[in-house]
Amino acid sequence: MQTRPFSPNLLLLIALSCASLTLSPPVSAQDAEGGAGDPALKGRLDKLLNDSKLSKVKVGVHVRDLDSGETLYGRNADTPLNPASNIKLVTAAAVLDKYGPGHTFTTELHATATSGDTITGDLVLKGGGDPFLLWSHLLEMAERARRKGFTRIKGDIVIDDTVFDDAFMPPAFDQKSEDSAYRASVSGAAAEFGALTINVTPRGAGEKPRITFDPPNDYATVQSTAVVVKEKDEARKEALQIKAAPDGDRTAIQISGKTWPRGGATVRKRMDNPSLYTGYLLRRALKLLGITVEGKIRRGPLPGGTRLLARHTSYTMNYNIAAMQKWSNNYMAEMLFKSLDMGDAPATWAGAQKAALAFLEKAGVKGELKLTNGSGLYDANALSAAQFTQVLYYLQRRPDILPDFESSFAIAGVDGTLKRRMKSGPANTVARGKTGTLSGVVTLTGYVQTLKGRRIGFSVLFNDTRGGAWGYRRLQDDLVEAITDWGNK
Structure with missing residues (x-):
């Protein structure tokens, strides 16, 4: 990736990842707040933003003509705010800039030594940083090994995740200790989004519920005191609790409480060691295909002189960023973010931060900002509304990646996180956006294509919100519809 050189002081700040960064002289308030604009648009947006609901909310709004770059409207447009998942559009743009829309990641299966139907050495899975590696892909690779005639592995299953370093937890994820799948760890050989689905299925009253995992594996252990009771009201008094906690190198699923014969639960939980989790999934896949494994599961590098048994090629980059953006997948965002530093040495979070910041500078983003992770989870990032619309403006001048970038956004009233929003009105189907929600944060950044062919970018950032997000x-939807309606006239 071509970037301008950074000063040593700037590189130090990026490596620290917690300081505010200045890419270049800040854009002036006049640049972001002013512009020719249209009094009619200003009047409509001012009226909406003067809503009493926003009286104690930090608001940042910027509307930009994506053809000319002209500011059409701004309110606190230069103020860095927590963008929540809006930061994913920066991750998407940066990886498209580095790799292009057709890039793929490769995962390989190697044997260190073989004899007849036996792998006499180790079976090594070489991870390539694939953000969408699934249980079904591991099954396919195991099947290819079986087709080559192997039925026994005397050595270990070794997971080579050295394309990334050992820091599984993304930056700022340690601010909370939640066990939910949206806080999943990542690695160079992670699979199944670093998470596991736990199904608790009731049996008869007085019996213990049936507990199953999807995908099936032995990585997660079960610690359950849950019971099935006859009546729903009794079950409500001590409802099922399903938690995930570290258990050595593995993860324990702790289940307690009561359910009733028509009750039960299904939840997804993060796995603490994503690389070992992949190893256990691979061992289960091999077992299902009749291949026995005598050794243990461990992490380690791929040695030289091995025999390639199978290779899996990932979905293309444009597919990956669409899945990440439309459904706001934190795991995929952090996998892709860390891939920005992939090269000869293991990728690091500090390296990914430097690469993302270099992209923002290349895109013409100015002013102070904080960039810590690629998903937007927790108090990690701070960008202004004008900085977001600058990224949109820059991408308009990148015909090599623009179509794939734009198609990765959710479509108003159609799909992704905007499926239930703007289902009618002028913005329906013509607005595309990236949503963001955290406790006290509600954001929306995207663009509209008007009936007159005008392309307008917008970013609406609300911080310190109170109560529910809807x-x-x-x-925000009213603002986007007002922008669209104005642009259609």
């Missing part, structure tokens, strides 16, 4: 989302 009221703020409706207000």
